[in-house]
Amino acid sequence: MEFLLDRSDAELNALREEFANAPDRRLTVPRFIAALLPYYDADLSDTQKRIQLTRLFRAVDVDGDQKVSWDDFSSYAIEDKLRQSRPLPHEAIRPYKCTDYYEHRNGGSVQKMVHLKHWDKLVISSRKLPYTILNTSNMSHYHTMLPSAFDGAPVACEYVPTARLFVTSTADMCIRFFDHNFDCVARYHIDKSHMSLRWHGFSGTLFSGSRDGCIHQWEVPAVQEYRVLPSDKPLEPIVWRGCDPKKCPHEPKKCPLEPKCSYDPKKCPHEPKRCPHDPKKIHVHSKAVMDMMFLPNIPSRMVTCSLDSRIVMWDLDRDVREITEVGCHDNGVCHLAYSEPYQFLLSTGYETYAYAWISNVPGHKPYKLEDGSHPHRTSLVGVHAAARTPQIVTCDRRGLMKLWDIRMFRCVHTFTVGAMEGSQMQYYPREINSFAYVDKLQQILVSDSRRVFIHEYNEGADPKVADANGIQLVRYNPTVNTFVTVSGRDIKIWDVNLGCLTNHFRDVVDSDITALTLDDFGRRFFVGTHEGGVSVHNLQDGKMLKQFEAHEAQVTEIMQWQGRNLVLSVSLDGRVHIVSDQFQETPVFLKITANYTDIVAAAISKNLSLFITGTQGCQIFAFDITIPRRIVHACETNDLGVVSLTFLDQLPAFVASYVNGKVRIWGTRPYQHMWRSDGQLQCLAWFYNNPEMQHKRWRRYAAKQYPASPDPASPATAAAAPRAAA
Template sequence: SDPEKGFTMDIMMLIDMDKVGSLRDEFQQKERGLSITEFVQVMLRFVKSSNQSNEAALLSDNKSHLHQLTEPQLIAYLSELFAQIDINGDGSMEWEEFTSFIVDTGLESQQPNSIQMYHHSPWEDTSKHSASIDRMYYFASNDRLALCEYGGHYLKIYNSKCELLKALKSPEGFVLCAEYVDKMNQYVIASSDLQLRFFDDTTYRLIKSCHTPTSQNCLQWYPQANSASGIIYAWDADKMDERHHMGGIGRDGKLLTRSHDGILESLETLASASMDKTIRLWDVNTGKHKQQLDGHTKGVRALAYSSEYRFLVSAGFDFDALVWNPYVDQLILRLHGHQNSLCGVEIIPDTPQIITADIDGVFKVWDIRNFACMQTFSAENINLGEIKAFASITSQKRIVAGGKRMTMFDYEKLRNPKLTDDFPVFVVLYNSVSLSLITAAGTDVKIWDAHLGKLLRVYRNVSSTDVTALCLDHRCRKFIIGDHEGNIRVFDYLNGSLMKSFEYAETQNRAHLSEVSRLIYCNQYRCVISVSWDMSVCIHDESDPEHGILLRKMVGGHSGDITSLAFSYHLSLIATGSLDCTIQIWDYEFGRLDGTCIGHTSGISCLTFLDPYPLL
C-alpha cells in the first residue's frame, strides 16, 4: 500500500546475519563512504546473490517483489533508496548511515502509528439470542457475518453492519458449525442430526442435504482441489480418511471437515487442531498426514495463517498463543500476556496484525513483524459473560465478539470518516519527489498518495501540543514542524523518525517562547526561517545533523503576534505580517529592519514575493 516504504522493507527482509559482514566490508573499502554509483553497484550484486540463495523461499512468498524487478527498475529503486538515506544530500553514504536508516525504518514500522488502536463501539446488539453465542464466522467473499448459539437450531446471517438478515433453520438437530461455498453461493450447515444442509445465498432456501457418519465440528471449503467428477469429499479430521462423498455438488472442490480453520493454500496443506493438544498438517490432494506440531499443553481451539509472513498461529485452552513456521516444523515463540484460556485468533489480511482473545473478553493486538503486543482492550462496562468466539469483519475494519450478545470494536476510524482528520487541517504541502501530500492537524502528520488520494502513513504525536507550522526541506526528504509551545523539530519524511530539535538556552530549550506561526526553508542557504507569537524572526542553520544552530534573531519590528512570512532569495529579503496590521521588510544578510509597508486595516494572513520581480 505504501510503495516508498515497501522497497526499503523488501531490502530489509534480505539482510540477515550471514550476509551483513560481506555487505559491511564493501562499504568500508571506501573511507569517505559510497557514491550513488558505487552504492547501486554494491546493492545490485547483493540483491542478485540474495535472490539466488533465497530463490525457493522468495518464490513461495507472493509479497516479495525484488526478484520480479527488471535491472533498470531495480537501479531506479536503489537510486531512490540512496536519496532517502543520504538525507543531507552530501552525495556519500557510510555504513553507519545505511544501517541506522534501515533500523529506524524497521522500528517505525513497528510503532503504534502503523498499527492503530481499536476502540469499543457504542453500537448495541438489539437482536435476540436464545443462548450464549457459540461460533462466529466472517465470510469475506459475500461480506456476511454468521453466528450460531449454544444448542440453537439457527445459523443467523448478518450484514457487515451487524444487522440481522436471515436465520437459517436446522429443523432436527442443533447447529454445530457452518461454512460458505462462494463458488456455488451457498451456506453449508452441519448439525447434530448428522446432516449437512446447503442453503442458497440469495433466497435462503434449502437446496439439498446429505447424511454424514459422525457429527462434524468444523467445515472448510477448499476451492483449489480440481475434482473433475464433481464430487465433494468429506474427511475425518483425526484420521483424514475419506469417509463420505457425494455427487452433483459442483464441478470441483472438496469439503474438508476438521477441527479448525487453517488451509495453507501456498503449501496445498490443511492444518487441523484438536483437543488432543496437537496440530497436524495434511496434504489436501492425497489426504496423507505430513507432520505434527507439538507444543500446546491443553486442547487447541483455533488456527490462523498468514501467507504474507508464512506463520501459523494457534490458540486454545493454554493462556498463550503459539506461533509456528509450518515450513520447518518449528515453534517460533509464545505470545504471552493473557490471564485465561483463549477463545480465538485472527490474522487480519494485508496487515501485520494478529488478534487474540480470551474467555474474559480481553483482546490483544500483536505485531507479526516483531511479536510485540501493540494494544490490549476489552468491552467497557458491559457484562458479556464468557466470550466463546469473535470474528474480524475486514470490510469495516471491525471486530465483533460474541458472549451473551454481540459487541463491536472499531479500528482507526475518524469520528467523521468523510473528513481528512478529526481536527482542523491547517496546512497541506505537495511533495514533488514522492508525489505525495503532507497534512498536519492536531498533534499528527499524515502522508497521502497525491495520485490516488489514499492515506499512506500517519505519524502520531509528533509534538506534545498542537502543530502550528510545517515546511519541507529543499530535497523533500524531511519535514519540519513548529508547535504551540514554540518548539521546532525535524523529522524523516519516509519513516517519521525524529532527526533533531532546535533548542536554545536563552528560549528555555525551545526555538521560541511562544507559538511558532510560520516556517520557511531557504534552499540555497540550507536554513530555516521561523516567526512566532513572541514577535521575533529567527534564522536557523539546519545543516548540522545533530541539532539546529541559531544564526540570527530579529526583534522590534512588530507590536503584535507575527502571523505570516515570505522570503525572496533574489532580493535577499524577508517579509513578515502581523496582527498589528503592518508588514515589515528585513534584510536577510544583515538581519536589520529595512522598511515598513502600511495600508492594511486588519491582521495580515498571507504574504508572497513575486520573484524575480521586486513585488510583494
C-alpha cells in the first residue's frame, strides 16, 4: 500500500470513481488489477505487478466473495499504515527465527517426532533406531532404545509421570511399559495397533486409540505391581469399541475381556449398564483414531479425531454414550490443538488449511485459517496453540510455516524452515514429517528425514524505550502488577503482563533520584534526591503532591509506614527524618542526630516497631519508632562499611552485609538473650559471601537457650513470641 501514499487528491478521486462506476460499486479481480496497475510504479515486470495486486486483493477481500468496495479498500489501507507505525507491544505476535538444528546420525531417516510435555523430553522415531530420547533444553542425548527391544516399527509413545513409565505402541500390536531404567516391566498384546496414546493426569488413567476406532482406557498400577505380573497376562482395559450397534452388546461370545461371560443375556439383554465387562460398547469412529486430547479448562472432556473425518468430544464424568460430535472435515483428521485463553479447538488433516472450532458450541460453523495471499500448498503436518498467547502455528510438508493471531483469524508471519540466523547459509529441508512446540522454551521444532530445526521466539526488545543512563532503582508494585524504574530524574512504569512501557515521567524532580519507595496501596511513590529533597508524587501522572523539608546531603534510603502515616528517610548528613504524610495534619518534623555521618543503609520492621540505620563506619543503630529519639540498640564492628540491611520478618533479627563480603545476622528485642545487658546487639552468626574466604564457613555466637523474656518497653505483641522462639 506504500505506492498510494504519495498520490495526489486528483489521482485518489479518479481511483475512487473506478469503484463507483463498477457494478454494485465493487470491483472484481480483473477490474481491481486494471484500476490499480497504472498507479503501481514498482520496479517489477508486468506479470510480477499483477501477482502482487492479486495478493493485495485477497488480503482486502475479508469475506471471500471475490469483490472489493472502496470502503473495504480504504479501511485496509488505513489499518495497514497504522499497524506499521504503531509501536510493537508485548501482546503483538513476533516472528520465530531458526537458531540451531540437531542432526540425527546413524539412525536412518526420521519418521516421527513427539514432545512429551509431562516428561519434558523429545522422542525421535527413525528407521534404524525406534526411539531416541533427547533433552529439550539443549538437545543433548538422554537415551536410545535399540531395535532388539521391539518386534515392529514404532507407532506412538507417552510418559506416565505418576509411575515414571515410558509407554510405547508398535506395529507388532503390542503395548510396552518401561521403567526409569528402560527395562520392560510389562507387555500386552492387542488385536489392533494403537495409533495414539495420551495420559490423563486428572483421572490418573492412560487412553489409547486403535486402528479400528476403539478407545481404550488403561488403569495404570504402580511399578512394583508390574514386576509381579507375567508378561502374557492381559491388562483387561475398559474398551470403548466402535462396533455394530444393531448387534446385541451383551452376547457372551462378543465380550472382548472374558470368553465365558457370567452375565445372563435372558435378563434385560439390552441394558448396557448391567454388563460387568463391556459397558461402553458403542459406535463412534469407524477408522483409526489419530489423535486425542483433554481440554485444560474442563479436564473431564476428551476430544478425539479419526481418519473417518469426524471430531468427537467425550464426557468422562457421564456415560460414555453421551458424546458430542464437534464437526467433520472433508478428509481424515490427524492433529488436534486447543487455545485455552480463547477456547478454540484447532484441527488439521490432509487439507491445506486448519479449522478453528468453538469448543462449547457444538455444530457451529468453524473458522478456516487460510491465508489468501500466500497459502499453504501441501497438507499440514501439525498445528499448535502456544500457551497463554493468541499464537497459532501451522506447518506444511514443504517447510512453509505460518503464525496466526486467533483473535483476528489472520496470518501475521510467514517463514520457511531452515533459514539460520547469523549465517549466510540457508538449508532447504526435505519433506517435513513432524512438527512440535515446546511451551516452556517457546520453541518450534520441525524435523525432516535428517535434521530437527529449532526456531526460537523473538522476545522483541525495543531499543527506543531504553534509558540513556543506567537504571539506579527498580521497584515492584503488586497492586497494579507493574515495575517502576528510575534513571536520573526520569521514572518509567512497565506493565508486567504486556512487557511494554505504560508511563514515562520526565524530570520529576530537580536533581537525580537516589531513593524511591511505594505506599502500601500502590497509588503514590516517595522519592529522595541527590540534593537531599524528599517529596511524594501521584503514580498515575507523576505530579508532586507534597514536599517535605530537605536533608543537607544525598538521601540514601526512604521508607513509608502506611499504618502510622510516617515517612522515614536517611541521608549522608547523618540524620534520620521522620515526618507525617497526612495532608490534613500539621507536618511533624523530627531530626534524630546519630552523631555519625554517612548513613548509607536503613530498614524498617513494622512487627517490631524498629528502624535501623547503618553507616560507612560500620555502626548500626536501632531506633524505636514509637519513641523516635530513643536508641534501643547499637553495635560497631571492625568490618568495612555497611552495604545493606534487611529484617527477617518473622524473627527478631536482621541481616547486615559489609563491603568486605561479610554477612552478619544480629538479634534484636523482644528477647533479652539476643543482646547484651549494655544494649549492644548480639551477633548470632556470620559468614563470608566471597567463595575464596569460605574456609572458616560459619562462625556462631549463639548462646544457650534462655527462656523468652519480652522487653517491657517494646510495643511488640506477645503473638510474635512463639514465632521468634522458633
